[in-house]
Amino acid sequence: MVELKPGAKFQSAVCTTQVIIVKGSGEVDLRCGGSPMIATGDSRIDGTPAGPNSDGTLLGKRYGNDDGSVEVLCTKAGEGSLSIADTPLEIVQTKALPASD
Amino acid sequence: MNILTLLEMAAEATPDRIAVGSSTEGITYAQLHGLALVAAGKFRRSEAERVVVCGESSPAVPVAIFGAAAAELPYVPLNYRLPDGELRKLARRCSPGVLIADEPTAPRLAEVPDMALMSYDSLLHPDPATDESPEAGPCDDPDPIAVLLFTSGTTGEPKSAILRHRHLSSYILGTVEFGAAKSDEATLVSVPPYHVAGVASMLSSIWSGRRIVQLASFEPDKWLDTVEQEGITHAMVVPTMLTRIVEALDRRGGEPNLSLRTLSYGGGRMPTAVIRRALELFPITAFVNAYGLTETSSTISLLGPDDHRLAQYSDNPEEQTRLTSAGRPLPGVEVEIRDRDGTASPPGVVGEIHVRGDQISGEYLEKGSLLSSDGWFPTRDNGYIDGAGYLYVLGRNDDVIVRGGENISPGEIEDVLLSDDRVRDAAAFGVPSTEWGECVAAAIVPTGVPPGPAELRELVKARLRTSRVPTHVVFVDELPYNDTGKLVRRHLRTRFADLGDDTD
Structure with a gap:
């Protein structure tokens, strides 16, 4: 479990993924590659993302849960995929808008 | 999220791409990021509480914006066109601070107390002997003030509108795709640094990976020449600029421009004849009309390219009228028209435009937040929404x-x-x-x-x-x-x- 608040940064314990919290608060079981995410700067544990948790993350994409209460921005890509407990986070699509400024 | 993250990620994804300036001599993303961190060190050591910029557009401006963000200090651009007395008064309200000014402006503000003067050049060419690059701070907190903009103040003293990191970053994340610009894209910025669109265009161009070319002061022929020489693909103008661009193009013989991919405009009412002629002179350009306010982190509603072309060729009066519309709200922004009692008005009925969303600040240093308890901001602009959801802005309440x-x-x-x-x-x-x-x-x-x-x-x-x-x-x-x-x-x-x- 990690304590979410906007601006907080976390890294995957098992791959190179890093995220910054855009939306969300309180204790959440945020995982990457199937393992709980850790504070940036903490050392990684042994292990690799496997099975359903190895779809990977993409730099600059936002990932969120179904009800929109949690949203994270991927600031470093990796091989693991993001989930809250076992429920995968999905890419939040930025609606393609023409440049306005 | 701190807006420095936008630059940090862009610098990591495309370090060698040009961020600001000409394609041959401009500053790369990695260089801009490095300069911003060095500037942040200078700002911190000066014990300033604000980073004030006063002068024409320059690559020093984005260095100051992101340097201020890295130092977690508000960036405050001042209108260098103000008369000396008014300019000094505003500068005094920003002390203690650092003042980054161009050469013509610096002497005008020399006497302001508690302002450490820095030149544009000192930000762009730091002295390696004294300006060590400090470690970046944590910059985790999305709540500090990123930008303070003095609003033009129709009555009384100018007020300082507050834009926090969270307002600007939710605007960018919600509307711009990271790194989506093609490597040949370049945007021409003609609005001055103290305009909210000047701030927003820096952030959205950096996040999308689009090269920024700055026009120090607008002049229609210079604008047209720059578009050609710099291979400009995107541009943003205010209506009075477009009027003059159209006139200049017609003077040059009315040859259509085929190189500009997107032309966005906003900030005022566009004469129908001008926009119609512009659509002819830029026959394949995507036109965008954007409506927004300083207090809303720039654009909240836009009329897109398809609606422009539909209006150009349509015989249907309703579709033609869309050219005077501000289009539809951005995803993530709610718009409601309300009458004087605060009741929501049905389509077609004029009232005050109220907006809500994560990018809406509606807050001032001097009088606090104007947001209602459920997050709505009264814009003091009047308008209506038609049956199809298009917003029409009719002018200030006071008018x-x-x-x-x-x-x-x-x-x-x-x-x-x-x-x-x-x-x-x-x-x-x-x-x-x-x-x-x-x-x-x-x-x-x-x-x-x-x-x-x-x-x-x-x-x-x-x-x-x-x-x-x-x-x-x-x-x-x-x-x-x-x-x-x-x-x-x-x-x-x-x-x-x-x-x-x-x-x-």
Whole structure:
């Protein structure tokens, strides 16, 4: 479990993924590659993302849960995929808008 | 999220791409990021509380914006076109701070106490001996103030609108795809650094990976030449600039421009003849009309390219009228029209525009937050939403003409007047009347031979109610705009206050 608040940064314990919290608060079981995410700067544990948790993350994409209460921005890509407990986070699509400024 | 993250990620994804400047001599993303961190170190050591920028557009401006973000200090751009006295007064309100000024501006602000003066050059070419690159701080907190913008202040002293990191980052994340710009894309920024669009264009260009080219001061021929020489693909202008660009292109023989991919405009009312001619002169360009305010982190609503082309070729009056619309709200922004009691108005009914969303600040240093308990911001702009969800902005609340108890928005009258090709620009405003309290006056800038006042009255009468027909029609050489391109109708009210009741 990690304590979410906007601006907080976390890294995957098992791959190179890093995220910054855009939306969300309180204790959440945020995982990457199937393992709980850790504070940036903490050392990684042994292990690799496997099975359903190895779809990977993409730099600059936002990932969120179904009800929109949690949203994270991927600031470093990796091989693991993001989930809250076992429920995968999905890419939040930025609606393609023409440049306005 | 701190807006520095936008640059940090762009610098990691495309370190060698040019971020600001010409394609041969510009600053790369990695360099811009490095310069911002060095600047942040300087700002911290100076014990400044604000990072003030005063001068023309320059690559030093994004260095200051992101340097301020890295130092977690507010970036405060000042309008260098203000007279000395007013400029000094604003600068004094920012102390203690660092003042980053261009050469012509620096001496004008030399006497302001507790301001450490830095040149543009010292930010762009730091001294390796003294300006070590500090470690970046944590910059985790999305709540500090990122930008303070002095609003033009129609009454009293200018107020400082607050944009926090979370407002700006949710605007960017919600509207711009990371790294989506193709490697040849370049945007031409003509708005000055103290305009909210000047700030927003830096952030959205950096996040999308688009090269920024700055025009220090707008001049239509220079704009056209830069578009050609720099391979500009994107540009943003205010309506008065587009009027002058169209005139300059026509002077050059009216050859269509095929290189510009997107042209966005906003910040005021666009004469129909100008936008129609622009659509012809830029036949394959995607036009975007954006509506937004300083307090809303720039754009909240936009009319897209398809609606522009549909209006250009349509015979359907409703589709043609869309050219005067601000389009539909951005995803993540809610818009509601409310009457004076605060009740939501149905489609087609004019009222005050209220907006809500994560990018909306609605907060000032001097008077706190104007957001309601459930997050709505009253824009003080009047408008309506049509049956298809398109927003029409009719002007400031303060500019509403109250004639015999009836509220008349100047915008609806101006739209009709501006639909006449002989009208280059038009403003409607109220003047004192003994019979009605106020009556409608129209100031017209003619294209060539002015149309007769009677003809213009007929035009308004045919399209709107009789109460909207201008009692007075005056012809002027130009209309009063402030330097962010906003029409200042109160100057006309003052100038023509003595017109009286009689039709001229």
